Amino acid sequence: xxxxxxxxxSRPGEARQLLPLLQLIQxxxxxxxxxxxxxxxxxLELPLxxxxxxxxxxxxxxxxxxxxxxxKVCCGTACHLRGSETLIASLEKELGIKLGETTPDGSHxxxxxxxxxxxxxxxxxxxxxxxxxxxxxxxxxHLLGKVK
Ligand code: FES
Numbered sequence: 001x002x003x004x005x006x007x008x009x010s011r012p013g014e015a016r017q018l019l020p021l022l023q024l025i026q027x028x029x030x031x032x033x034x035x036x037x038x039x040x041x042x043x044l045e046l047p048l049x050x051x052x053x054x055x056x057x058x059x060x061x062x063x064x065x066x067x068x069x070x071x072k073v074c075c076g077t078a079c080h081l082r083g084s085e086t087l088i089a090s091l092e093k094e095l096g097i098k099l100g101e102t103t104p105d106g107s108h109x110x111x112x113x114x115x116x117x118x119x120x121x122x123x124x125x126x127x128x129x130x131x132x133x134x135x136x137x138x139x140x141x142h143l144l145g146k147v148k
Contacts, residue, residue: 003028004036008043015044018054022061031065059113067102067109069128071095071144076115078122083137087123088112090140108144 001009007024011017018040025036032055041048055061071091075084088110092098095108102109118124121133127143135143 004039008039013043013045015046018044018046018051019058022051022055026061029065030068031062034063059111065102065106067107069107070109070111070126072111072113072116072126073099074114074116074118074122074124074126075112076119076122078115078119079124082122084112084123086137087125087135087140090137091144094140094144 004025007021007028010024011021021040021044022032025032025040029036037051037055038048040046041051044051055063073079073084073088073091075088088099091110095103095110097103097108097110099110099112113126116124116126116131118131118133123133123135125132125135125143132143
């Protein structure tokens with residue numbers, strides 16, 4: 001069995017499994033290949049349009065491959081006021097990509113997110129699963145160095 005078939009077999013063929021299945025596929029491939037969306041629609045007997053709608057609604061799901069490490073800079077009000085834009089510029093320079101892009105080697109994706117719920121620690125950045133608060137713009141290299 002190929003990995004996609006394994007993932008599909010891991011869940012029952014019920015419509016309520018749509019999001020969990022998409023999350024599993026996202027975690028495995030780091031994005032949702034079109035072939036996978038079609039296979040999910042077939043397995044759950046759902047219209048492809050519904051699968052696509054869910055796949056494009058949640059920011060944690062992506063139709064394009066993401067990097068091994070996703071760097072998420074909070075751009076909520078508190079973080080914006082405390083320099084998130086400068087931090088983004090610093091990370092863009094360090095990674096050699098623009099916000100929303102993935103490095104050519106597939107190591108990093110740089111994204112912005114709304115409030116991460118840790119406003120007292122603004123500006124806040126997530127590097128993979130780790131949350132970092134009070135991040136000065138000048139620490140972009142140090143921040144990335146932890147995961148390189
Ligand atoms: S605004 Fe950034 S954590 Fe709330």
